[in-house]
Amino acid sequence: MLARRPFFITFLAPAVLTAVILAAAIFEVLQYSVREFIPGSLNVGGFTLANFAALNKPIYWWVLADTFFISLLTAIFSLLASYPVAYALVRAKKDWVRSALVSLSITPLFTGEIVRTFSWMLTLGTDGFINSMLRKLGVIDMPIQLMYTRFGVVVALVQFSMPVMIILLATAIAHVDRDCEKAAANLGASPSAVFWRITLPLTVPGILSGIVVVFAWTMSAFSTPQLIGGGKILMISNLAYLQGFSVLNLPFAATLSLVALVCALGSLALMKGVTSRIERRLAVN
Amino acid sequence: MTATPTQEASRPITSQEAGSAVDIVRVRKDFGSAVGVADVSLTIRKGEFVTLLGPSGCGKSTLLGMIAGFVTPTAGKIVVDGADITDLEPYRRDIGMVFQSYALFPHMNVHDNIAFGLKMRKLPAAQIEAEVRRAISMMKLDGFENRRVRQLSGGQQQRVALARAIVIRPKVLLLDEPLSALDKNLRAQMQVELSELHRKTGLTTIFVTHDQGEALSLSDRIVVMNKGSVQQVAAPVELYRRPANGFVASFIGEINALPPGRCEVKDGTASLVLPGIGPLAFPATPAAGFAPGRQVRAFLRPEHVRPASAGEAGPNIVTGTVEAHIYQGSHTITRVVVEGIGLIETRVTGADIVASAPVGTPLALAFDLGEAVLLDAGE
Numbered sequence: 001m002l003a004r005r006p007f008f009i010t011f012l013a014p015a016v017l018t019a020v021i022l023a024a025a026i027f028e029v030l031q032y033s034v035r036e037f038i039p040g041s042l043n044v045g046g047f048t049l050a051n052f053a054a055l056n057k058p059i060y061w062w063v064l065a066d067t068f069f070i071s072l073l074t075a076i077f078s079l080l081a082s083y084p085v086a087y088a089l090v091r092a093k094k095d096w097v098r099s100a101l102v103s104l105s106i107t108p109l110f111t112g113e114i115v116r117t118f119s120w121m122l123t124l125g126t127d128g129f130i131n132s133m134l135r136k137l138g139v140i141d142m143p144i145q146l147m148y149t150r151f152g153v154v155v156a157l158v159q160f161s162m163p164v165m166i167i168l169l170a171t172a173i174a175h176v177d178r179d180c181e182k183a184a185a186n187l188g189a190s191p192s193a194v195f196w197r198i199t200l201p202l203t204v205p206g207i208l209s210g211i212v213v214v215f216a217w218t219m220s221a222f223s224t225p226q227l228i229g230g231g232k233i234l235m236i237s238n239l240a241y242l243q244g245f246s247v248l249n250l251p252f253a254a255t256l257s258l259v260a261l262v263c264a265l266g267s268l269a270l271m272k273g274v275t276s277r278i279e280r281r282l283a284v285n
Numbered sequence: 286m287t288a289t290p291t292q293e294a295s296r297p298i299t300s301q302e303a304g305s306a307v308d309i310v311r312v313r314k315d316f317g318s319a320v321g322v323a324d325v326s327l328t329i330r331k332g333e334f335v336t337l338l339g340p341s342g343c344g345k346s347t348l349l350g351m352i353a354g355f356v357t358p359t360a361g362k363i364v365v366d367g368a369d370i371t372d373l374e375p376y377r378r379d380i381g382m383v384f385q386s387y388a389l390f391p392h393m394n395v396h397d398n399i400a401f402g403l404k405m406r407k408l409p410a411a412q413i414e415a416e417v418r419r420a421i422s423m424m425k426l427d428g429f430e431n432r433r434v435r436q437l438s439g440g441q442q443q444r445v446a447l448a449r450a451i452v453i454r455p456k457v458l459l460l461d462e463p464l465s466a467l468d469k470n471l472r473a474q475m476q477v478e479l480s481e482l483h484r485k486t487g488l489t490t491i492f493v494t495h496d497q498g499e500a501l502s503l504s505d506r507i508v509v510m511n512k513g514s515v516q517q518v519a520a521p522v523e524l525y526r527r528p529a530n531g532f533v534a535s536f537i538g539e540i541n542a543l544p545p546g547r548c549e550v551k552d553g554t555a556s557l558v559l560p561g562i563g564p565l566a567f568p569a570t571p572a573a574g575f576a577p578g579r580q581v582r583a584f585l586r587p588e589h590v591r592p593a594s595a596g597e598a599g600p601n602i603v604t605g606t607v608e609a610h611i612y613q614g615s616h617t618i619t620r621v622v623v624e625g626i627g628l629i630e631t632r633v634t635g636a637d638i639v640a641s642a643p644v645g646t647p648l649a650l651a652f653d654l655g656e657a658v659l660l661d662a663g664e
Contacts, residue, residue, distance in 0.1 A: 177386070177388060179384045179385075179386050179388035180388045180389075180390055180391075182353075182355055182375070182382075182384070182388065183382070183384055183388035183389075183390075183449075184390070184401065184405075185354075185355075185374075185375040185376045186353060186354075186375055186376070186378075186380065186381070186382045186450075187376075187381075187401050187402035187405055187449065187450075187453060188376050188377075188379075188402050188405035188406055188453065189376055189401075189405050190374075190376055191376075193376075193405060194376075197401075198390060201392045202391070202392060282392045
C-alpha cells in the first residue's frame, strides 16, 4: 500500500518520531548505567560495570521481588474484583444498569493517578474514612495501619487497574456464544455449572490478557506506591527515583530502570508463552 | 410475565395426556404488545416426528424455546410425559436440543462434548464411556473422539450435536433448523440420516424449519404456523393435497390461486363459475368441498394444469399468453398470463414446451379441476 500511495508515508511521521525519541531515551538510560558515579556531582565519569555489581545486595533483590509480588497480587485481585462487574456489565438485562456500570467502571480512567491516589490516602489514613467508620461502629478502638502498608498499596493499585481489566474481561464475556450456555443448560448443567464449565473457560483469553496487561502496568507503577507506600513500600520505580533524585546517583538509577525494563519485558514474554500454551490447550480462539 | 391462570391451565392432567409425549396447552407468548405465539395447543404422540413449519417470525422458534425452557410462556402450560414442566428450569427438563449453530463447546473435544450431559447427570465413569461410545458409533464419528470441534466439517459438527443431544436419552428431541447451515448435497444426506436416526431411536422429535421440502420429507405430521398461530396440523400428503387455508396452500409447494367464483350444477355438470370467464367444468367427481351455490376460491397445483393438445376444446380450457419458461431440468414451469384469472403456472415434463410455445405466443391450458382445493371465498 505504501509503495502505491507514497503520501501515506507522511502519516507515519509522528509514530516514527515518537519511536526514535523513545529509542534515544532508552539508549541514554543504557549509557548512563555503565558510567561511573561521582558523588556530589551530576556529571558522570568513565565506563564501569560497578553499577551492575552494586545491584547484588539483598535490599535490591528484596525490592525487585516485592515489585513482582505486588504486581501479581494486584493482577489477581483486580481480576477477582473485575470479573463480576464485567459480567454484570455485559449481561445486565436493563439498559440503564449497563450504562451505569459502564460509566462507573470507565470514569476512573479520566481522573489522574495522583487524584485517585490522594483519594485513597484520605480513605486509608489513620483518620481516614475506613478507620473513622470502624471506630464509630465500635469495631476497633485504635486506628488500624492501612497507609504505608503493602495492603494499602495493593488496594489502590487494584482500583487503579480495574477499568482496564473490566474492559478486557467485558470484551471476552461479550464474545461468549450464548447458545453454548443454553446448550449446556439443556444438557443438564445448573447455572453455576454453566458458568464454571462454559462461560469461564471461554473467557480465559480475556482473563489472561487482563492479567498480563495489569501485571506489566503495575510493574511500572510509581505514584501510588510512592504516596501510599510512603517509602516503607518500595517498588522498583520508587527505588530508581530515590537513587536518582535523593541520592543523585543517576548512573545507579539508570541501572535500576534498566533492570525494571528487562524484568517487565521478561515477565511479559514469559506470560505470553504461558498464556498461548493455555489458549492452545483450550482451543478457544 | 406471570402466567394468567385459566381454567384450561389448572385442570388436572388426563390419562390421554399421560399417554402423549408432549402436550402444549393454550400456550401464549407476548413480547411487549406484540404476540409471539398466540394460544397454541398441540399434542405430540410418543415417537412421533413433528415439524413446526412457517416463515421466519411465525413463532415456531419461540414455541420450541418454550418447550426447551429458554422462553417463559405468558400463559398456558407445557406437559411432557404427563408432568407439567411449564415452570421447570431448562436444566431439569431432560429434553435434548440441537441448535441451529450447533453450539458445540469449542474448548472440548468431540468425546467431551458428547459426554457433557452424562457428566452433568453424575453417572459412573464406566457408564459414561459406554454411552458415549454407543452414540459415537451410532453417529458414525468413530476415530474423531479427540478432534477439536473446530476441526470438523459442517456435517460432522451436525452429527456431534445430534450425538450430544441423544446420548442423554431425552424425553423429547428438539431440532432447531439444524440443516440450514449445510450446503445442498449435505442437507439431503443429513435428511436421510435424521430420519434413520429417528427410526433407530424412536425418539419423539420436534423439528423446526422454514423449508417445506425438509418438512414434507421428514415428518409424520407438520404443524404449519403463521403470525404466532397454528394454521393446520396434518400429515405431509394431507397437507399438500388438502391445505386448510390460503396461507397453507401457498406456503406448501407451488399453487395457482384462481379468482373467487361460485360452485354451480348446470345440466348435470358440476362447474366453477368465474366472473368474466364463465364456467369451468369439474370432472365426474368434483373436488372435495364442492357444494352448489358455495362461493369459493380454487387453488390448483402447477402439475394439475397442462397445456391443451392442438384442437382440444372444452369447458375447462382457457387461453393465455406465455410470459416465461423456468427450465428446471426434469421439468419446466411455464408462466402464462390469462385474462380475467391472472398468472397461472403449469408444470410440464421435459423442455419441449420452451420451443413449442415461445414467450409471447398464446397457449391453451386445461385445468384438472378435480384436484383443485376449494376454500371459502372470504379467505
